[in-house]
Amino acid sequence: MKDSFFLESNFSHSDLDRMRGLIESSSSNFVELVNLAGLNPHTDLRYLDLAGVSFDDCDIRGFDFTGTNLIGAKGNIRTLWDNSTILHEAQIDDSIFQRGDQEEGVSSVLPEGFFRQHWVDLALWLNSNSVEKFTDEYASQLVEITLKSDDQYVRKSAMETLSRNVSIETLFSIIENRFITTDDKFLAKAAFQLLGSLYADNIQETLAVATRQLRGPWAAFAAELLVQKLPYGNQLKYLIELMSRHEDILVRRSFIAKLAERQGEATELIVRNPLSGDVFDFHSFIRKTDLENLTRVVIRRRQFEKEFLENNKFGRNFYDQVYTGAVSKEFYAKNTKHLEMQIFNRLDAFNKFGLGYKLPIFATAHLEL
Amino acid sequence: MKFNEKTENPLGQLVEMSTRTVESNIEMAADIFVTLCFGVEDIELEEYTVSIKFRRAYLTTEPNGGRIDPNLKHGIRKHPERIARETEIEKSTKTTVSNNSAREAIVSGKFSPIDQSIEASRKGKKETSEVAEVQLSERNTDFFEHIPVEAQGNDRWIICNEKDISLSGYYLNNDRLCRIIMDNGRPNRFGISIAVEIKRQDIAIEITKNTRWFPLVPNKEKLLNALIGQRLASIAHGRNDRAITFAKSDTFVNSEVDHEG
Numbered sequence: 001m002k003d004s005f006f007l008e009s010n011f012s013h014s015d016l017d018r019m020r021g022l023i024e025s026s027s028s029n030f031v032e033l034v035n036l037a038g039l040n041p042h043t044d045l046r047y048l049d050l051a052g053v054s055f056d057d058c059d060i061r062g063f064d065f066t067g068t069n070l071i072g073a074k075g076n077i078r079t080l081w082d083n084s085t086i087l088h089e090a091q092i093d094d095s096i097f098q099r100g101d102q103e104e105g106v107s108s109v110l111p112e113g114f115f116r117q118h119w120v121d122l123a124l125w126l127n128s129n130s131v132e133k134f135t136d137e138y139a140s141q142l143v144e145i146t147l148k149s150d151d152q153y154v155r156k157s158a159m160e161t162l163s164r165n166v167s168i169e170t171l172f173s174i175i176e177n178r179f180i181t182t183d184d185k186f187l188a189k190a191a192f193q194l195l196g197s198l199y200a201d202n203i204q205e206t207l208a209v210a211t212r213q214l215r216g217p218w219a220a221f222a223a224e225l226l227v228q229k230l231p232y233g234n235q236l237k238y239l240i241e242l243m244s245r246h247e248d249i250l251v252r253r254s255f256i257a258k259l260a261e262r263q264g265e266a267t268e269l270i271v272r273n274p275l276s277g278d279v280f281d282f283h284s285f286i287r288k289t290d291l292e293n294l295t296r297v298v299i300r301r302r303q304f305e306k307e308f309l310e311n312n313k314f315g316r317n318f319y320d321q322v323y324t325g326a327v328s329k330e331f332y333a334k335n336t337k338h339l340e341m342q343i344f345n346r347l348d349a350f351n352k353f354g355l356g357y358k359l360p361i362f363a364t365a366h367l368e369l
Numbered sequence: 370m371k372f373n374e375k376t377e378n379p380l381g382q383l384v385e386m387s388t389r390t391v392e393s394n395i396e397m398a399a400d401i402f403v404t405l406c407f408g409v410e411d412i413e414l415e416e417y418t419v420s421i422k423f424r425r426a427y428l429t430t431e432p433n434g435g436r437i438d439p440n441l442k443h444g445i446r447k448h449p450e451r452i453a454r455e456t457e458i459e460k461s462t463k464t465t466v467s468n469n470s471a472r473e474a475i476v477s478g479k480f481s482p483i484d485q486s487i488e489a490s491r492k493g494k495k496e497t498s499e500v501a502e503v504q505l506s507e508r509n510t511d512f513f514e515h516i517p518v519e520a521q522g523n524d525r526w527i528i529c530n531e532k533d534i535s536l537s538g539y540y541l542n543n544d545r546l547c548r549i550i551m552d553n554g555r556p557n558r559f560g561i562s563i564a565v566e567i568k569r570q571d572i573a574i575e576i577t578k579n580t581r582w583f584p585l586v587p588n589k590e591k592l593l594n595a596l597i598g599q600r601l602a603s604i605a606h607g608r609n610d611r612a613i614t615f616a617k618s619d620t621f622v623n624s625e626v627d628h629e630g
Contacts (some may be wrong), residue, residue, distance in 0.1 A: 006381070006410075006412070007382050007410040007412055007421070008382070008412050008413060010380070010600070010601055010604050012414065015600050016414060017414075017597060018417075019414060019419065019593060019596060019597070020414050020417070022589055022592060022593050022596065023414070023417055023576070023579075023583050023585065023589060023593065024583050025589065027586050028586045028589065029588075030588050030592075033588055033589060033591060033592045037592050037593070037595070037596045038596075039592065039596065039599070042423060044595060044599055045595065046567055046610050046612050047569045047570060047611045047612075048567070048571075048591070048594070048595050048598070049467075049569075049571075049590075049591065049594065050569040050595075052587050052591075052592050053587050053588050053591050054586075054587065054588055066610070067611060068570075068609065069570055077512060127587070249441070
């Protein structure tokens with residue numbers, strides 16, 4: 001005997017609830033709806049009819065659209081897709097994927113030659129577009145100019161124009177997913193600067209974006225940003241702990257240099273090995289001879305500062321270096337032994353952040369005297 | 370030959386198929402008769418009603434111990450050897466005749482009084498013109514024959530309506546789909562498996578009742594479709610990435626001859 005003559009009996013309560021949830025959802029975001037429907041984006045979106053759907057504000061990296069009809073599928077500047085988005089046998093006519101907005105940018109909108117134009121032309125073009133007319137397409141164009149222009153000035157201008165006109169959420173997304181993913185050091189550095197400028201507006205998101213980059217190719221920039229912005233406390237302590245395990249020595253050194261810079265000129269001066277010029281890495285052995293050499297460096301620096309402040313107050317010296325006298329104020333000892341102790345104390349205090357420096361024991365003995 | 374038949378229609382509300390195999394009047398052959406119907410089924414969600422429909426379906430066959438007679442298939446579209454095309458043309462002409470030429474023509478007697486007023490209105494060298502116009506048009510009549518269950522290659526049939534209207538009602542009613550001819554050598558098993566397959570892309574849904582008026586944007590509609598398709602696939606007879614098998618029928622006869630002696 002048949003259970004029921006009606007189809008509903010084949011659907012469980014949870015199926016019916018999911019269907020109702022989908023209909024009543026206030027969101028039309030594709031990814032959110034996929035999650036709401038309980039569909040697996042790696043297996044359940046194959047060979048479907050998804051013609052005309054909108055991927056606005058969606059991260060569809062890793063989604064499998066094998067054999068699916070995606071004709072006319074739309075997206076916007078915040079749509080993220082890349083080679084991990086599987087489009088094997090998919091129909092992509094007149095869709096975001098055919099236009100290649102993500103990989104090729106808006107080359108369909110801006111001719112390739114546009115990016116090689118003289119910056120004056122581009123600057124004029126940038127200025128000709130007033131804020132009132134600012135659209136997603138315009139934002140896309142600015143992103144592409146930032147990524148592709150041959151002229152650094154133009155790229156910077158485009159980035160600034162973009163930062164002034166898009167919402168902060170969009171800006172975070174663009175920085176993280178477009179600018180920082182580049183292999184261009186100049187752009188990455190500028191992107192981190194831009195990210196840093198957003199700190200006041202959204203502390204959590206700025207720190208979150210930077211933290212996510214600590215394992216990426218621009219970990220040094222991310223670490224620098226974090227060390228500048230994080231307040232003293234547990235978060236900074238955890239960051240230092242994390243960075244002490246970073247596999248790249250250059251990133252570690254760059255991080256320590258920025259941390260020392262935050263402590264002031266005096267600390268910045270003494271965290272470098274005077275012979276090699278390299279920053280002392282985490283867990284470095286700082287020998288007695290290193291301390292002696294640092295003492296000599298400090299003495300020389302005090303001399304420079306004295307000369308600069310006495311004779312050249314209003315100008316710059318031969319090396320184009322401006323001295324504020326901070327080192328002399330910090331390391332004021334009259335004799336070498338005492339100066340060495342001050343340097344030791346400074347290093348020891350810096351070491352309290354968790355750098356793991358191994359300082360000479362006999363130097364501690366001087367302290368106790 | 371006595372055929373054993375086994376039919377599965379796990380979602381009979383949507384697709385129902387039954388088959389009947391009859392020994393043919395020629396030796397070692399059997400005719401396959403099929404009844405096939407599609408339904409549009411509703412899922413009631415209190416405030417909403419979701420209708421499930423299919424745009425098209427495929428009947429796929431797999432003969433066992435024989436082959437399908439290529440000349441005796443249901444729904445063969447045979448294109449004529451020659452196509453005659455009838456064209457009606459209404460000729461037209463649009464002529465501008467200068468008054469001078471007209472007058473000359475009248476004088477020479479070639480052009481009968483095109484208009485006496487031309488001569489009357491003519492003053493000095495001033496020229497006017499007269500235009501005569503007739504339209505040109507061409508009419509063609511093309512005939513298109515729709516075959517709801519149309520035979521295709523690889524022993525399968527496509528079932529669809531005109532203009533993409535969803536499938537509903539009976540498409541075969543005990544109609545002979547094909548004839549299977551037994552292979553030489555009297556195989557141990559002779560028969561055919563027939564399945565109704567529907568591509569996931571051909572499942573269509575429609576909200577026919579929406580008392581709370583939640584707008585069904587394309588994203589919701591398509592994913593609701595995917596969700597329902599996924600559920601139907603889990604209930605149906607079988608599935609693969611592309612298509613879902615909604616009904617299946619196995620018809621076969623085991624040989625009674627003991628070859629072992």
